[in-house]
Amino acid sequence: MLQLNNISKNFAGLPALCQVSFQVPQGQLTALIGPNGAGKSTLINCITGVAPCSSGRISFDQTDITALPAHAITRLGIQRTFQNLRLxxxxxxxxxxxxxxxxxxxxxxxxxxxxxxxxxxxxxxxxxxxxxxxxxxxxxxxxxxxxxxxxxxxxxxxxxxxxxxxxPRLLVLDEPVAGLNAEETCVVAEHLRQLRRNGQTIVLVEHDMDLVMNAADQVVVLDSGQCIASGTPESVQRNPMVLEAYLGRMEATA
Ligand SMILES: Nc1ncnc2c1ncn2[C@@H]1O[C@H](COP(=O)(O)OP(=O)(O)OP(=O)(O)O)[C@@H](O)[C@H]1O
Ligand SMILES: [Mg+2]
Known part of the structure; x- marks a missing residue:
């Protein structure tokens, strides 16, 4: 349904995304994970036209949406939530x-x-x-x-x-359970599972690994703006590069 080809994004010359490519299949939940600053929100902003990418191509149901403004992308049926609420x-x-x-x-x-x-x-x-x-x-x-x-x-x-x-035809969620307590997280997780059961196509950015691993059909991992792994939750969990991206970061901050 959604196809990203070699998406790059620079801020004042500094790369936030570098040649990111993956596909989002219809009716599935694709989780986008990665350490803080990996480029997840930046990528969502590119998909939804909030901040256009510097290079690459994004197509949605065969339509090239790379350069479309946010309101035109919304009209095509892509809706989103924001990491920092925008009510x-x-x-x-x-x-x-x-x-x-x-x-x-x-x-x-x-x-x-x-x-x-x-x-x-x-x-x-x-x-x-x-x-x-x-x-x-x-x-x-x-x-x-x-x-x-x-x-x-x-x-x-x-x-x-x-x-x-x-x-919406595609729902893009940026950290929907961040800052919620355990009980609230369970409620939102159940909403996501219900949407998924109803055939909703979802891109989910989330740090809550229990939620990601239980709800996702495929997981895409970003680190320092690069896609370092993608596949089923099981395969991604075993991927040495993913473990390094997370554990390396934890060791550095310990
Ligand atoms: N408007 C901006 N101007 C300059 N740099 C930015 C801007 N937005 C993001 N960045 C930088 O791009 C990089 C990726 O940021 P982004 O917010 O996409 O990360 P993230 O994966 O969503 O992180 P988190 O998990 O903390 O939300 C970071 O280094 C960030 O400082
Ligand atoms: Mg973010």
Whole structure:
């Protein structure tokens, strides 16, 4: 479904990604792992058009998306969450989730001001879908709270609700359980398994190895901007280069 060919990204001449290539098969969960600073978020930013790559090619269902802006990539059906949450703190939880449906609810300002019956009907339908998403993530009671006052775990789930409400073709998640306690992590892990069972294609960046090894169909490992391994969770766990990337880093910081 998604194909990355020789993706490189430089920041002020310094390489953050170097010739990264891999494929994301439809209906599978691909985990992207690697030590801090490996380039995982940078790669996600390239895929989603938040920060275009310096060279290489990214195609999504045969369409070249390498140079497309983020909103065009969203329209093609790629939705994401952010490692550092990006909610609208003053908007309600419901309105934040509704922003995940903007691709489907577009109309000109003039048309919106006319309040035509068909537009009101569409608004109601979108609101219903957003409420269903909030229900799936256990957030119904907080639908009208400003998102900014929520606890961190709830904010993470609002991002998940917003990213999934439009049934994206590809869901890209940047550390969805980072900072959550064990109980909250279990809840989110179950949501991910449910999405996977429903055939959702997912790219998951995560440091929680239990979650990765239990949920992933394939694992891609980045280290210092390079793809050092890819394959099944079992094969990657046994790969000496992966062990070196993680254990070497732990020894250095010990
Ligand atoms: N906007 C930026 N400007 C300059 N350098 C950046 C920028 N964004 C990322 N980098 C650098 O690129 C490298 C990769 O960073 P990135 O955030 O992609 O790593 P990561 O694998 O997501 O790490 P983590 O697990 O800590 O989230 C790092 O050396 C980082 O300092
Ligand atoms: Mg990151």
């Amino acid at each position: 609208f703190p003053r908007l309600s939880v419901l309105d934040n989730v509704l922003t995940g449906l903007t691709c489907e609810g577009g109309s000109s300002l003039f048309m919106a001001m006319l309040r035509l019956p068909y537009l009101r009907h569409r608004e109601r339908r979108l609101k219903l879908r957003a409420l269903e998403a909030l229900d799936r993530y256990g957030l119904t009671a907080k639908a009208h709270w400003p998102a900014g006052v929520l606890a961190y775990g709830d904010k993470k789930r609002v991002e998940l609700a917003r990213a999934t409400v439009g049934n």
